[in-house]
Amino acid sequence: MDLHALLIEPFADNAFMRRALVAGLALSFTSxxxxxxxxxxxxxLLGDALAHGILPGVALGFMLAGGGSVLAMSFGGLAxxxxxxxxxxxxxxASAIGEDAGLAGAYLTALALGVAxxxxxxxxxxxxxxxxxxxxxxxxxxxxxxxxxxxxLCLLVLAAGWRGFVLEAFDPGFMxxxxxxxxxxxxxxxxxxVLNLVAACQAVGTLxxxxxMLLPALAGHFWAAGLAGIVRAATAVAALxxxxxxxxxxxLDVPSGPAIVxxxxxxxAASMLAxxxxxxxxxxxxxxxxxxxxxxx
Numbered sequence: 001m002d003l004h005a006l007l008i009e010p011f012a013d014n015a016f017m018r019r020a021l022v023a024g025l026a027l028s029f030t031s032x033x034x035x036x037x038x039x040x041x042x043x044x045l046l047g048d049a050l051a052h053g054i055l056p057g058v059a060l061g062f063m064l065a066g067g068g069s070v071l072a073m074s075f076g077g078l079a080x081x082x083x084x085x086x087x088x089x090x091x092x093x094a095s096a097i098g099e100d101a102g103l104a105g106a107y108l109t110a111l112a113l114g115v116a117x118x119x120x121x122x123x124x125x126x127x128x129x130x131x132x133x134x135x136x137x138x139x140x141x142x143x144x145x146x147x148x149x150x151x152x153l154c155l156l157v158l159a160a161g162w163r164g165f166v167l168e169a170f171d172p173g174f175m176x177x178x179x180x181x182x183x184x185x186x187x188x189x190x191x192x193x194v195l196n197l198v199a200a201c202q203a204v205g206t207l208x209x210x211x212x213m214l215l216p217a218l219a220g221h222f223w224a225a226g227l228a229g230i231v232r233a234a235t236a237v238a239a240l241x242x243x244x245x246x247x248x249x250x251x252l253d254v255p256s257g258p259a260i261v262x263x264x265x266x267x268x269a270a271s272m273l274a275x276x277x278x279x280x281x282x283x284x285x286x287x288x289x290x291x292x293x294x295x296x297x
């Protein structure tokens with residue numbers, strides 16, 4: 001098999017592959033910056049919790065709409081994800097438990113409810129597997145419009161409020177002291193995370209959506225030092241993961257979600273090993289240079 005058949009023909013000859021690629025690239029431009037902010041906030045596991053939390057809403061939309069409405073599943077997932085985030089905040093403020101414990105309780109409850117609803121769907125559960133693990137075949141014209149629309153909205157809000165989101169991530173105390181309300185910025189940020197996860201579940205699956213958000217963000221830290229550079233590197237890693245993952249999914253006949261996430265994981269592992277900033281090899285070179293300087297002195 002030549003390179004043209006390996007890399008070009010899957011997209012040139014198949015409309016569903018082109019739709020999946022456009023959807024994945026659109027998600028890359030929003031998932032990566034959101035993932036970088038989650039990592040900076042030390043809330044990487046929050047994305048995973050919210051991704052699991054949208055499952056009952058997706059399942060309910062699937063069941064009520066007879067399994068064919070992407071919009072119903074998307075609105076259901078959005079409502080469920082926002083509900084989990086809100087419930088975690090309410091539990092943390094109204095009881096003695098911390099916010100992380102409240103989030104864990106809320107998302108575990110939502111996950112169990114979602115699994116029960118998926119099981120109750122009976123024979124239609126096979127169709128739901130596309131939303132759990134992703135499938136290039138699941139990205140039809142309607143799903144593509146939902147994904148691109150949600151990604152575009154996320155990108156516009158991120159661009160308009162980027163300085164506020166970054167300031168709230170680095171120093172919410174200073175933001176509060178200057179008269180701003182960091183709680184509102186945090187709520188808006190969580191809303192963007194949920195919206196992005198709901199959009200991503202159409203392409204990479206509910207259980208895999210957070211991988212496209214966090215793994216490129218983790219890899220980006222090994223390729224740049226400043227925040228802007230990290231975001232650019234993470235976006236590039238996400239786009240490359242989508243492209244390579246879709247090709248792996250097509251040629252090896254595996255679900256697109258796990259394929260994309262595994263490619264992102266491989267890039268993260270390679271970045272952690274040999275990236276120019278903070279990787280194992282970079283640290284070893286720095287250590288050797290320091291030792292050589294001491295011997296020379």
